Amino acid sequence: xxMRSSVSPLLPRxxxxxxxxxxxxxxxxxxxxxxxxxxRSAYAAADSWTxxxxxxxxxxxxxxxxxTSKAVELVKQTSGIVSASALxxxxxxxxxxxxxxxxxxxxxxxxxxxxxxxxxxxVTGIGEALTAxxxxxxxxxxxxxxxxxxxxxxxxxxxxxxxxLIAVGLLGATAIAVIAFATHATLLARRDMVELLHLTGAKxxxxxxxxxxxxxxxxxxxxxxxxxxxxxxxxxxxxxxxQSDQNIxxxxxxxLSLADGLxxxxxxxxxGVAAMFAAKVTVMRSLSDMx
Amino acid sequence: xxxxxxxxxEPAVRxxxxxxxxxxxxxxxxxxxxxxxxxxxxxxxxxSGAGKSTLLKMTYLALRPSTGRVSLFGIDTxxxxxxxxxxxxxxxxxxxxxxxxxxxxxxxxxxxxxxRVAGDNEKRYRGDVIDLLxxxxxxxxxxxxxxxxxxxxxxxxxxxRAVVVKPDLIIADxxxxxxxxxxxxxxxxxxxxxxxxLNTTLLIATHDLNMVRKAKADVLRLADGMVVxxxxxPPEPKVTPA
Numbered sequence: 033x034x035m036r037s038s039v040s041p042l043l044p045r046x047x048x049x050x051x052x053x054x055x056x057x058x059x060x061x062x063x064x065x066x067x068x069x070x071x072r073s074a075y076a077a078a079d080s081w082t083x084x085x086x087x088x089x090x091x092x093x094x095x096x097x098x099x100t101s102k103a104v105e106l107v108k109q110t111s112g113i114v115s116a117s118a119l120x121x122x123x124x125x126x127x128x129x130x131x132x133x134x135x136x137x138x139x140x141x142x143x144x145x146x147x148x149x150x151x152x153x154x155v156t157g158i159g160e161a162l163t164a165x166x167x168x169x170x171x172x173x174x175x176x177x178x179x180x181x182x183x184x185x186x187x188x189x190x191x192x193x194x195x196x197l198i199a200v201g202l203l204g205a206t207a208i209a210v211i212a213f214a215t216h217a218t219l220l221a222r223r224d225m226v227e228l229l230h231l232t233g234a235k236x237x238x239x240x241x242x243x244x245x246x247x248x249x250x251x252x253x254x255x256x257x258x259x260x261x262x263x264x265x266x267x268x269x270x271x272x273x274x275q276s277d278q279n280i281x282x283x284x285x286x287x288l289s290l291a292d293g294l295x296x297x298x299x300x301x302x303x304g305v306a307a308m309f310a311a312k313v314t315v316m317r318s319l320s321d322m323x
Numbered sequence: 324x325x326x327x328x329x330x331x332x333e334p335a336v337r338x339x340x341x342x343x344x345x346x347x348x349x350x351x352x353x354x355x356x357x358x359x360x361x362x363x364x365x366x367x368x369x370x371s372g373a374g375k376s377t378l379l380k381m382t383y384l385a386l387r388p389s390t391g392r393v394s395l396f397g398i399d400t401x402x403x404x405x406x407x408x409x410x411x412x413x414x415x416x417x418x419x420x421x422x423x424x425x426x427x428x429x430x431x432x433x434x435x436x437x438x439r440v441a442g443d444n445e446k447r448y449r450g451d452v453i454d455l456l457x458x459x460x461x462x463x464x465x466x467x468x469x470x471x472x473x474x475x476x477x478x479x480x481x482x483x484r485a486v487v488v489k490p491d492l493i494i495a496d497x498x499x500x501x502x503x504x505x506x507x508x509x510x511x512x513x514x515x516x517x518x519x520x521l522n523t524t525l526l527i528a529t530h531d532l533n534m535v536r537k538a539k540a541d542v543l544r545l546a547d548g549m550v551v552x553x554x555x556x557p558p559e560p561k562v563t564p565a
Binding site: 039040042044224225227228229230231232233234235236238323 | 383384385386387405406408409410411412413414415417423425426427428429432436437439440441445
């Protein structure tokens with residue numbers, strides 16, 4: 033006897049409703065993945081900026097070249113200092129070029145005497161120690177160890193990262209709520225089927241597994257497409273940034289690194305597991321109303 | 324086949340002073356007590372709205388009584404946890420009045436549903452399901468979906484689904500309501516065969532007195548929420564042409 037060889041799934045497909053849900057989950061995953069990339073970029077920017085300035089000390093000496101040389105010697109003898117040197121006029125001009133332009137610094141413009149020093153990693157309070165030591169030697173100096181500046185930068189970038197992480201959390205919670213709502217709607221639409229399975233002796237876990245599998249697949253597929261779109265969006269932003277030939281404060285950190293790949297790769301899995309979890313909780317709660 | 328761990332002296336179905344009340348004055352069932360012996364065949368008759376379907380629903384664990392106790396195979400159904408209730412339901416085959424076939428499944432898949440739920444392998448049950456469908460006259464409609472089946476064909480698929488696991492208890496709500504007399508007789512023979520060969524207990528709600536007469540089985544009459552045991556109706560007098 034001729035018969036279809038494949039067995040139909042117990043839970044029928046619902047094309048229109050599932051297409052709409054797929055779109056919503058995909059959009060949420062896209063936004064969540066993009067927020068994840070922004071959060072990682074913000075934290076990476078914070079680390080990068082603070083790494084660059086940590087340990088760097090700039091000392092401005094108001095006095096003669098001899099005062100500057102004396103100050104360099106005193107700084108070098110200070111415990112915790114790895115290196116110290118006075119900046120030449122050319123080096124000082126380089127520092128001023130962004131403000132004064134490529135035409136250079138007028139020859140008669142007096143430039144401050146600057147010393148660039150580097151503290152050993154982990155050394156703290158070096159700014160105060162140098163100020164005290166140089167002042168005791170009758171030198172008029174201003175010591176800047178960039179702590180205030182780097183703290184402000186780190187606070188700002190950390191805040192941006194935190195906001196992005198909150199956005200990821202909110203988008204994730206929204207996706208779970210949407211899937212729970214959709215599962216509930218599917219359950220209501222298929223109440224007859226669920227009741228029949230229940231009365232035929234199906235365990236709650238069996239009925240739940242039908243919905244879990246359905247929404248796991250939907251979450252993974254929608255999440256994968258959302259992550260792919262987020263990758264495309266990030267690549268587009270990178271392309272635009274590189275085309276502009278400008279150093280933009282945060283965007284240069286938005287590189288597509290291994291960590292970004294991990295975020296994009298995890299998005300479908302997280303979406304699938306969250307969808308499965310939402311479906312399971314919703315189905316088990318609904319089934320508990322039946323005898 | 325489902326497990327058969329019922330004590331020999333325990334009734335297959337037992338109602339102890341069971342009542343079901345909707346609202347303050349609407350008693351659907353009032354103080355009903357009854358027992359069905361294992362391997363018995365019982366018809367439940369009564370006027371429409373007497374509570375037959377309600378009584379059946381309580382028996383297949385879809386409704387809980389307001390008061391009283393319902394026991395199946397010696398197990399108090401009021402004290403079941405969910406996994407045990409699921410196992411108990413697998414020992415019951417139900418023929419629903421409205422068939423309750425799944426529209427997206429074929430006739431074959433609908434009949435095989437309880438076996439799928441029980442986790443049986445399709446290769447093992449495939450032949451049995453096909454044989455059963457042939458037996459109820461649907462051997463050529465295996466791939467047909469319910470939307471393309473007539474009322475009588477749906478009825479036969481529903482009956483095949485109820486008996487496919489050879490349950491300990493079969494509950495049928497108007498099983499011959501949509502089939503002709505010849506098919507009704509075949510279904511009655513199937514029920515009798517299950518009853519005799521496998522000691523399956525049968526509880527059949529029906530308006531079909533002709534079926535009740537032919538079966539010569541126990542009859543419970545339900546009226547005004549009360550159950551009364553009745554003798555089987557006498558055979559219909561043969562009309563001879565004058």
